[in-house]
Amino acid sequence: MRRPHVTILGGGSWGTAVASIAARNAPTTIWARDEATVEDINTRHINSRYLGDLPINPALRATTDLAQAVAQADVLVLGVPSQACRAVLGEAADHLRPWVPVVSLVKGLEQGSQLRMTEVVSEVLPGHPVGVLNGPNIAREIVQGYAAAATLAMPDQQLAESLQGILRSTMFRVYTSTDVVGVEVAGALKNIFAIATGFGDGLEAGDNTRAMVITRSLRELTRLGVAMGGHEQTFSGLAGMGDLIATCTSPHSRNRRVGIMLAQGKNLDEIAAELKQVAEGVKSSSVVVELAREHGVEMRIAREVDAVINHGQAVVKAYRGLLREAPEHEFHGESW
Numbered sequence: 009m010r011r012p013h014v015t016i017l018g019g020g021s022w023g024t025a026v027a028s029i030a031a032r033n034a035p036t037t038i039w040a041r042d043e044a045t046v047e048d049i050n051t052r053h054i055n056s057r058y059l060g061d062l063p064i065n066p067a068l069r070a071t072t073d074l075a076q077a078v079a080q081a082d083v084l085v086l087g088v089p090s091q092a093c094r095a096v097l098g099e100a101a102d103h104l105r106p107w108v109p110v111v112s113l114v115k116g117l118e119q120g121s122q123l124r125m126t127e128v129v130s131e132v133l134p135g136h137p138v139g140v141l142n143g144p145n146i147a148r149e150i151v152q153g154y155a156a157a158a159t160l161a162m163p164d165q166q167l168a169e170s171l172q173g174i175l176r177s178t179m180f181r182v183y184t185s186t187d188v189v190g191v192e193v194a195g196a197l198k199n200i201f202a203i204a205t206g207f208g209d210g211l212e213a214g215d216n217t218r219a220m221v222i223t224r225s226l227r228e229l230t231r232l233g234v235a236m237g238g239h240e241q242t243f244s245g246l247a248g249m250g251d252l253i254a255t256c257t258s259p260h261s262r263n264r265r266v267g268i269m270l271a272q273g274k275n276l277d278e279i280a281a282e283l284k285q286v287a288e289g290v291k292s293s294s295v296v297v298e299l300a301r302e303h304g305v306e307m308r309i310a311r312e313v314d315a316v317i318n319h320g321q322a323v324v325k326a327y328r329g330l331l332r333e334a335p336e337h338e339f340h341g342e343s344w
């Protein structure tokens with residue numbers, strides 16, 4: 009039987025990491041808009057711009073030709089930053105065969121529409137089965153071959169099981185779920201809380217503070233996620249608690265680093281120039297606050313992150329704001 013062809017859109021750190029795994033299991037093509045990245049992957053089997061000199065699977069093919077990459081896809085994987093997804097999918101739409109499933113790797117919410125990326129996929133590519141792969145997955149550690157796991161959520165469990173075999177390796181375990189909303193909301197929200205943790209780390213607040221922020225963040229994330237239709241247990245799983253721990257503690261997390269640099273007094277332009285990679289929480293923070301308001305969910309930590317990023321609030325003031333709140337019942341009160 010012919011093996012399905014996997015096409016990944018986006019030649020950044022995570023698109024390349026997932027493509028490198030898929031290329032073990034199936035013929036795989038990665039589309040990147042940057043010629044130097046494509047040349048790097050095809051000839052030197054590295055992605056030096058995003059992953060340094062870490063070796064990636066030599067079986068992986070790269071191209072700048074979006075139409076050709078999409079036309080051969082039996083499975084399409086979306087790996088560009090959230091604010092670019094609609095435009096890239098729009099370009100792909102005319103070339104994609106009708107039944108092809110789409111898997112989003114993206115951990116962000118669209119500004120303006122407030123949509124999750126699987127919802128954007130369904131708007132731009134109506135009728136395609138769509139799912140999301142999220143979890144504690146720092147790209148460079150996975151390329152280095154350290155053990156990790158993620159959750160692939162799709163409404164159709166059978167389809168999820170067939171894609172599970174394509175996206176996993178012996179060191180990268182892929183679990184399945186039917187809770188697309190929960191897995192996707194968890195992946196987007198943890199970035200805002202990683203920025204909050206970075207505030208504390210940048211202010212050298214200590215380990216207890218970090219644990220407090222992570223634990224209270226999980227409550228906020230769960231409350232909004234459940235209000236949006238996610239299942240409560242999802243938020244204690246890989247895409248929720250798991251990714252929150254990884255992103256809020258890893259020195260590699262771009263979102264946490266944004267929080268640290270803001271606490272050190274750098275502005276967002278300076279931070280973007282230093283990072284040179286996407287930190288989804290910066291753009292998603294305003295969307296999360298809008299969603300919290302619409303769903304009637306109190307999210308003090310997210311509001312403070314939004315205040316710093318979008319309204320010029322000083323990090324130290326955001327911290328004091330959080331600590332001024334009177335603590336109520338740990339699990340039922342709405343206070344931080």
Ligand SMILES: NC(=O)C1=CN([C@@H]2O[C@H](COP(=O)(O)OP(=O)(O)OC[C@H]3O[C@@H](n4cnc5c(N)ncnc54)[C@H](OP(=O)(O)O)[C@@H]3O)[C@@H](O)[C@H]2O)C=CC1
Pocket residue numbers: 018019020021022023024040041042045058087088089090092096113114115116145146147148284285286288
């Ligand atoms: N890195 C990680 O550890 C993980 C990331 N994710 C998520 O994966 C998604 C992608 O992130 P990641 O790979 O890390 O991002 P990177 O910043 O590493 O790379 C972004 C990629 O997207 C491309 N891109 C950016 N804008 C556009 C556009 N308008 N049109 C076409 N291509 C574009 C970039 O191209 P160019 O180089 O030409 O700018 C680059 O190839 C994010 O939602 C992120 O949260 C999820 C799990 C782990």
Ligand SMILES: O=C(CO)COP(=O)(O)O
Pocket residue numbers: 115143144145146147199202251254255260261262263264286287288
């Ligand atoms: O999603 C990630 C780890 O699971 C990557 O986090 P950052 O985008 O903060 O680097």
